[in-house]
Amino acid sequence: MLKFIVLSDLHLVPEGRVSNGLDTAERLALAIESINRDHADADFCLLAGDLADRGEADAYRRLQTILAPLGVPHHITLGNHDNRPVFLDVFGTDEADENGFINKVIDAKGYRVILLDSSEPGKVSGILCDKRLDWLKARLAEASDRPVIVVLHHHANDLALPVDVIKLEEAERFLAVLKTHPDIRQVIAGHVHITTTGVWHGIPFTTLAGSHYNVSLHLESVGGEQKRLEGPAQYAVVLADEQSTLVHFNDYIDRHLQMAPALFG
Template sequence: MLIGQITDIHLGFEPDNPAEFNRKRLDQVIAYLARPGHAPDMLVATGDLVDRGDGDSYRRLRNALSLCPFPVWPCVGNHDIRENFIQYFPEIPIADGFVQYEVPGTGDLRILVIDTLEEGRHGGSFCERRAAWLTARLAEAPDRPTIIVMHHPPLEMGIDWMDGGPSEPWAMLFAATIAPHAQVRALICGHLHRSISAAWNGVTVTVCSSTAPQLALDLSPMDPDRPDNRPMIIADPPAYALHRWNGRELVSHFDTSGEHVMLAKFDPSMQALVRELMGERG
């Protein structure tokens, strides 16, 4: 199974511009993912779907995603507003008022989408009601490999001005909720606008870069009282991830939809090398 991921679309950052920069970047990624022979089996959109939570942006997002020749399964992030999201995506399941559900039709792999939004807060949130739902779902299939899709990563990633931390109450509750369930193999997240991977409590956490502009890579400490003119947001090409489940492991690949300059191609001059490399697999 091939799972595509886009995240942090922030559609509506320019609310009065129907041809806004973020929409062009989203369209570019969708066109890239939809290429014949390359399309994933499904696409997860891991939050901050729109920038201001407004209905018009969700309407335009739905229009953009309608071009996908594969099912799209979204979750909400801190820039989203549940009420408006639900109005424009009524087919997405809701559990106890939260955007939480199991993705159907995933074979031997189970995919659970959870809601880490607390409206008015940039960081994550996870409460007892959400924990009860997740606990019940995990108890249903203890032997089935499971991936959890969410917006906020529950650990410190090193980008000081965007980081949460494992000692935040929501992250501690989430960690305690999944700890007894060894079938949880990976978390697929957004929020940080960069491609990042980490091992956390025996679980692989992957964060995908955004279709909107990216965060600059700067892991030095930041003093909020001393602006130092460091880059914060950069216009790298719009990005996506492809997560490949091979029946044993989830293997994540990250790429951009910008132009890639080809230096070699599979033509007769490369055939001997390809045969040699593939022949060594036995």
């Protein structure tokens, strides 16, 4: 059984600061503590973007410090709040692929897991350019004999929520590349600060709420403004074997207090 963790939306800030009133460093430290205590048997942990709140070098150095006690290997990609050049200055250029993107392949226990960089400077929505799509298509072709799980920051499928205006752009191109593979088991994203599951053109898509604030379910039928909530702070636990792929959600901080609008001024 393959087992791995997905963390997303850490929004770390330099020491002495908070993000929207939340101590995101403390929240991440609690996640590491939870993983080490309850999931030390995981094969690895993936960090699916928005590592830093404003892409600052001090935030990335703080991330290194907080990750140090993590007892399982970790792999990283970026989100729209991140700054790729600053991240690479801190973490090293070995984190980038041949095109300079933070993409990675992990082959483990009969699966290929692909970590995909959907961030683009100056964009809140996601981008997968020709180089990234070509890279993904090649990595899928190499693994045509095994199931694949893809993890990235931006969601691709419509969620019928306000955040759809900042989803992955030209998502149909991403879908077309995914369709070149016969067995995509899951596409897992962060970004939206809410837990969702769905099937889009036959492929399962999942989002996790992540480690920062959460948002309430705000469909068209719901009046007023979408609520922003203090929690839960959540990571995903993926269990996968030949027959099945499961995504569980662990609320390692289980609070749901509504946050004051002034925190988002």
